[in-house]
Amino acid sequence: MLQFIARRLLITIPILFLASIITFLLVAKLGIPQQLENAMSKPNASPAAIRSLRNQFELDTPLFTRYTNWISHFVRGDFGLDGQRTNVRSDIWRAIQVTLRLLVFAQIMSVLLGIAVGLVSAIRQYTAFDYITTGAAFLFFSIPTAVLAGFLKVYGIVEFNRWARHPTMSQAVLVALLVIGALCGLALTKNRLRFSDRPQPKKLLLGVSAGIGIALGFIIVFKLGWDGNIYRKRNPKPLIATIGQASDRPPAEFFSRMLDYFWHLLGPSLTLILVGFAGYSRYMRASMLDTLSSDYVRTARSKGVSEGKVIFKHAFRNALIPLTTAVALDFGALLSGAIITERIFSWKGMGTFFSEALNLREPKPLMAFVMITAVMVVLFNVVADVLYARLDPRIRLD
Amino acid sequence: MSLLEVKNLCVSFPTEDGVVEAVRNVSFSVDRGDVLGIVGESGSGKSVTSMAVMGLLPRSARITGQVLYDGVDILKLEQKQRGAYRGNRMGMIFQDPMTSLNPVYTIGWQLSEAVRTHNNISKKAAKARAVELLALVGIPQSSKRVDAFPHEFSGGMRQRVMIAMAMANNPDLLIADEPTTALDVTVQAQILETLERIQAESGIGIILITHDLGVVAGMSDRMLVMYAGSVVEDGTVDEIFYEPRMPYTAGLLGAIPRAGAAGRLNQIKGTTPSLINLKPGCKFSGRCPLVVDVCQQTEPELVPTDQPAHLARCHRTKDLIGVDASAMFLQETAG
Numbered sequence: 001m002l003q004f005i006a007r008r009l010l011i012t013i014p015i016l017f018l019a020s021i022i023t024f025l026l027v028a029k030l031g032i033p034q035q036l037e038n039a040m041s042k043p044n045a046s047p048a049a050i051r052s053l054r055n056q057f058e059l060d061t062p063l064f065t066r067y068t069n070w071i072s073h074f075v076r077g078d079f080g081l082d083g084q085r086t087n088v089r090s091d092i093w094r095a096i097q098v099t100l101r102l103l104v105f106a107q108i109m110s111v112l113l114g115i116a117v118g119l120v121s122a123i124r125q126y127t128a129f130d131y132i133t134t135g136a137a138f139l140f141f142s143i144p145t146a147v148l149a150g151f152l153k154v155y156g157i158v159e160f161n162r163w164a165r166h167p168t169m170s171q172a173v174l175v176a177l178l179v180i181g182a183l184c185g186l187a188l189t190k191n192r193l194r195f196s197d198r199p200q201p202k203k204l205l206l207g208v209s210a211g212i213g214i215a216l217g218f219i220i221v222f223k224l225g226w227d228g229n230i231y232r233k234r235n236p237k238p239l240i241a242t243i244g245q246a247s248d249r250p251p252a253e254f255f256s257r258m259l260d261y262f263w264h265l266l267g268p269s270l271t272l273i274l275v276g277f278a279g280y281s282r283y284m285r286a287s288m289l290d291t292l293s294s295d296y297v298r299t300a301r302s303k304g305v306s307e308g309k310v311i312f313k314h315a316f317r318n319a320l321i322p323l324t325t326a327v328a329l330d331f332g333a334l335l336s337g338a339i340i341t342e343r344i345f346s347w348k349g350m351g352t353f354f355s356e357a358l359n360l361r362e363p364k365p366l367m368a369f370v371m372i373t374a375v376m377v378v379l380f381n382v383v384a385d386v387l388y389a390r391l392d393p394r395i396r397l398d
Numbered sequence: 399m400s401l402l403e404v405k406n407l408c409v410s411f412p413t414e415d416g417v418v419e420a421v422r423n424v425s426f427s428v429d430r431g432d433v434l435g436i437v438g439e440s441g442s443g444k445s446v447t448s449m450a451v452m453g454l455l456p457r458s459a460r461i462t463g464q465v466l467y468d469g470v471d472i473l474k475l476e477q478k479q480r481g482a483y484r485g486n487r488m489g490m491i492f493q494d495p496m497t498s499l500n501p502v503y504t505i506g507w508q509l510s511e512a513v514r515t516h517n518n519i520s521k522k523a524a525k526a527r528a529v530e531l532l533a534l535v536g537i538p539q540s541s542k543r544v545d546a547f548p549h550e551f552s553g554g555m556r557q558r559v560m561i562a563m564a565m566a567n568n569p570d571l572l573i574a575d576e577p578t579t580a581l582d583v584t585v586q587a588q589i590l591e592t593l594e595r596i597q598a599e600s601g602i603g604i605i606l607i608t609h610d611l612g613v614v615a616g617m618s619d620r621m622l623v624m625y626a627g628s629v630v631e632d633g634t635v636d637e638i639f640y641e642p643r644m645p646y647t648a649g650l651l652g653a654i655p656r657a658g659a660a661g662r663l664n665q666i667k668g669t670t671p672s673l674i675n676l677k678p679g680c681k682f683s684g685r686c687p688l689v690v691d692v693c694q695q696t697e698p699e700l701v702p703t704d705q706p707a708h709l710a711r712c713h714r715t716k717d718l719i720g721v722d723a724s725a726m727f728l729q730e731t732a733g
């Protein structure tokens with residue numbers, strides 16, 4: 001195993017090297033940096049200023065020397081300076097932190113949600129639950145992210161914030177909430193989930209009380225303003241932020257700061273969760289249907305193993321194998337950021353970092369971005385392989 | 399009272415195209431020490447019948463009739479009580495040993511699971527039992543092999559593991575659904591030997607489902623021939639082999655190559671009828687060389703023939719007495 005990992009990591013070195021050459025060439029061919037173009041288009045541009053800019057971007061050094069200069073610094077962790085003479089490394093590190101905060105959370109949530117929904121819709125194939133989640137998954141999967149994010153922001157969050165400022169609820173809505181809650185509770189406790197063969201006692205009572213609990217929770221939070229009002233008394237801003245990754249001056253106290261992060265996280269992560277969940281739930285459902293109809297599941301049933309154990313120990317355990325690999329690969333792609341979502345919610349993450357660097361045609365930030373994401377992709381490929389071998393004894397790593 | 403008595407078992411599946419009548423009115427019984435063979439071509443309902451006995455059919459299946467196990471109608475039991483039979487008092491092995499074991503657990507784990515599902519014993523004791531079971535089915539170095547994964551075993555070895563698993567709780571009934579079809583000939587013989595030895599040692603009842611008439615002839619006492627979901631002939635192996643009383647069986651027998659027999663292998667022409675919207679009359683009439691008008695109007699009953707314990711479902715049973723019926727198919731193909 002260790003040997004496998006070492007060998008795999010060794011092979012990645014020439015791959016990354018090659019990738020760096022190709023991207024360096026591409027970046028060089030993008031054209032002169034925006035900053036230089038701006039300087040040159042000024043009517044009273046001084047030749048000295050232009051020359052110093054050309055020097056700064058090494059435009060008159062041969063391509064090969066430029067590359068060797070760059071890479072010899074890069075491998076030592078010096079990512080260079082951008083056009084504004086700020087350190088690219090600290091810039092990109094800031095962007096990485098922001099992106100990780102958003103994407104790790106969103107990714108974990110969409111994987112968990114996707115697994116849960118895929119699992120249940122496979123077990124309850126061709127039921128209302130299955131049809132509804134299938135429809136939702138296709139909707140979120142096919143709708144462009146920009147549209148989804150824009151919709152959520154304008155019609156979801158902004159409207160909700162307006163309502164949450166003066167939360168009122170008519171009697172009719174209250175009753176409707178109670179009924180919906182009770183129905184949800186009932187659906188949850190009805191023995192349609194097929195996790196267990198045992199008939200469940202006192203279903204109705206359990207269902208209705210669960211439902212009333214859910215509805216009461218809603219009322220306490222929003223009608224009585226348990227959170228919303230208290231929070232807003234100290235803070236006149238809208239509850240759910242639509243701009244940026246944190247307030248301009250985030251509260252110093254730890255708990256309030258986390259809360260501040262959370263309200264900023266909600267919008268963009270909801271977008272990403274909906275999109276991610278759509279993919280994962282379909283994948284999980286297909287994978288689970290596959291294992292549920294497999295011969296070894298039939299064998300397990302023929303041993304008299306209970307349905308819950310058949311589902312979790314046999315079908316689910318095997319269905320996770322392909323999903324885990326896919327999730328590991330997706331985690332590798334995480335650092336490239338979510339360009340569209342970041343832009344709509346004005347987050348300064350990796351996506352924004354990249355699109356700005358591209359617009360300004362700045363070689364150093366672009367190269368740093370490409371190389372860091374490439375390293376992550378390659379690393380997580382190895383992680384995916386190792387996980388695969390851990391989960392499936394048929395796979396041998398050597 | 400028989401160990402297992404199946405009475406008027408009917409199984410149908412509602413599908414988008416209509417109701418599939420997979421098993422119609424099947425009755426048979428198996429005692430401890432018996433080997434009941436079930437033969438019939440693909441789609442004749444052999445597997446569905448055995449899955450109904452095990453309780454492994456999907457929820458969509460509509461099942462009627464009775465399955466009496468030691469006199470208890472297990473079709474009427476609650477899921478939980480039913481589970482106490484499955485894998486405990488009756489075990490089953492399947493056609494494809496390559497896919498029948500869970501790839502992510504060791505052989506020992508899967509055997510222990512079978513034991514621990516029905517017995518409240520420690521993991522250690524269950525593992526010891528697993529080793530013992532592997533030895534029982536003739537796996538060498540069983541105490542070492544118990545920790546192997548299924549992919550480290552050959553097909554024949556995996557089928558032995560399946561037998562061990564089915565025998566884990568000393569059931570009285572073993573259902574073997576084409577246990578050798580996926581294996582090559584030498585391995586087939588070893589698996590059958592293993593089954594025979596286990597049967598001789600434990601005196602269980604076996605239902606042996608197969609395409610291979612040779613296997614039935616070697617192992618069974620009684621046999622059923624199934625066609626399009628129902629039993630068309632029921633008798634001892636000798637009666638059916640030497641004096642078939644139903645043209646379909648005769649055709650099947652004609653299809654086995656026999657040493658010294660002249661001519662090519664006979665095959666019954668045509669295909670099995672669709673099980674959706676079954677037509678009235680004999681289900682074999684479309685392919686039968688002896689077909690007469692009444693065959694297309696009324697379905698024959700499964701009734702005793704000239705030999706009292708030998709039942710057949712055919713209007714013209716009498717016309718088969720003393721005739722080498724398989725020759726009829728030969729003439730058909732020749733002419």
Ligand SMILES: Nc1ncnc2c1ncn2[C@@H]1O[C@H](COP(=O)(O)OP(=O)(O)OP(=O)(O)O)[C@@H](O)[C@H]1O
Nearest residue numbers: 411418420439440441442443444445446447456673
């Ligand atoms: N879940 C199901 N839904 C609909 N039809 C089914 C289902 N299971 C089985 N059938 C149908 O029932 C019929 C009998 O199938 P069965 O598997 O019992 O045949 P078999 O005799 O075991 O054949 P083989 O020799 O190929 O194993 C087939 O026509 C099959 O299509």
Ligand code: SF4
Nearest residue numbers: 680683686693712713
């Ligand atoms: S009933 Fe008629 S059609 Fe059917 S098997 Fe007998 S002779 Fe042939």
Ligand SMILES: [Mg+2]
Nearest residue numbers: 444445446575
């Ligand atoms: Mg079958």
